[in-house]
Amino acid sequence: MRLRDEELAAAFDAGAPVYDTLVDRNPGYHTHLRLSARRLGLPGDGAGLRLLDAGCGTGASTAALLSVAPRAEIVAVDAAGEMLERARAKSWPDTVRFAHSRVEDLAEAGVHGPFDAIFAAYLVRNLTDPDGQLRALRGLLRPGGTLAVHDYVAGQDRRGRITWHVVCWGIVIPLALRHRGGAGLYRHLWRSVAEFDDAPRFERRLRDAGFADIRSETMPGWQRGIEYTFLATRSEAGQPEDGQPEARSA
Numbered sequence: 213m214r215l216r217d218e219e220l221a222a223a224f225d226a227g228a229p230v231y232d233t234l235v236d237r238n239p240g241y242h243t244h245l246r247l248s249a250r251r252l253g254l255p256g257d258g259a260g261l262r263l264l265d266a267g268c269g270t271g272a273s274t275a276a277l278l279s280v281a282p283r284a285e286i287v288a289v290d291a292a293g294e295m296l297e298r299a300r301a302k303s304w305p306d307t308v309r310f311a312h313s314r315v316e317d318l319a320e321a322g323v324h325g326p327f328d329a330i331f332a333a334y335l336v337r338n339l340t341d342p343d344g345q346l347r348a349l350r351g352l353l354r355p356g357g358t359l360a361v362h363d364y365v366a367g368q369d370r371r372g373r374i375t376w377h378v379v380c381w382g383i384v385i386p387l388a389l390r391h392r393g394g395a396g397l398y399r400h401l402w403r404s405v406a407e408f409d410d411a412p413r414f415e416r417r418l419r420d421a422g423f424a425d426i427r428s429e430t431m432p433g434w435q436r437g438i439e440y441t442f443l444a445t446r447s448e449a450g451q452p453e454d455g456q457p458e459a460r461s462a
Contacts, residue, residue: 221293223400224295224397225294225295226294226397228292228297232270232272235272238384240431240434242275244431244433244435245273245275245333245362248276248331248360248441249273249276249279249280249360253358254280254328259284260284261281261328262287262326263285263328264289264329264330264352265277265333266330266335267290267334268288269290270295270299271302273288273333274308278305278308286308287311287327288309289310289321291312291314296310296312316348318352328354329358331362332359332361332362332363334363335363336361336363337363337364337408338400338404346359350446353446356448357445359444359446360441360443361440364405364435364440365408365438365440366410366438372410372438375434376438377402377406380401381402384401411430411440411442414442415428418442423444423445423446426443427442427443428441429443
């Protein structure tokens with residue numbers, strides 16, 4: 213059964229003490245986040261840009277954004293307070309700030325758009341209303357701004373489902389049990405990928421949320437065909453958003 217948003221935040225809070233330890237055991241985890249951040253195609257060192265890290269967790273995705281845009285203003289948000297506190301405790305430049313909030317409630321947390329780009333890693337598939345979340349993210353982008361969604365999408369692909377099942381139940385969940393790291397969270401994450409979209413379906417979901425110029429690219433390693441960067445833009449002001457080009461995968 214899918215967790216409600218508040219239950220999911222509580223599950224991440226329970227897993228926060230060993231979250232970094234477990235993701236560090238995942239080959240390519242940080243490298244792939246940086247690769248997705250590079251695929252945003254941000255100009256120069258990011259000077260003058262405002263970036264949103266939606267669902268920052270303990271800060272790995274924030275660090276990935278910082279690696280490609282060290283002079284950008286980065287606002288990192290998460291609904292799980294314990295995860296966010298672990299992110300805040302790390303060393304950051306003054307250009308990075310954190311907010312404890314759901315994306316839908318950012319205005320109440322004092323965070324307002326528009327942003328030049330948004331990075332959403334391991335977020336959308338976990339939410340009760342992924343379509344509403346995507347529309348909310350689109351509304352936070354400036355016209356012409358880019359959304360990058362970094363995530364696993366094995367839901368409708370047989371090979372991907374098998375690989376995901378083996379990795380989760382053969383490695384990830386036993387590690388969580390060994391480290392007393394909230395195995396319930398990782399059972400949820402296993403299910404959330406297995407029951408969610410494959411890559412073409414997620415591209416259609418982005419299009420239905422009003423995004424344009426949708427494209428995707430997979431990752432190297434065991435994650436090939438399972439983990440992707442999805443890129444999409446908010447149309448320029450005055451540009452019609454119907455008749456968008458077909459999404460394309462790489």
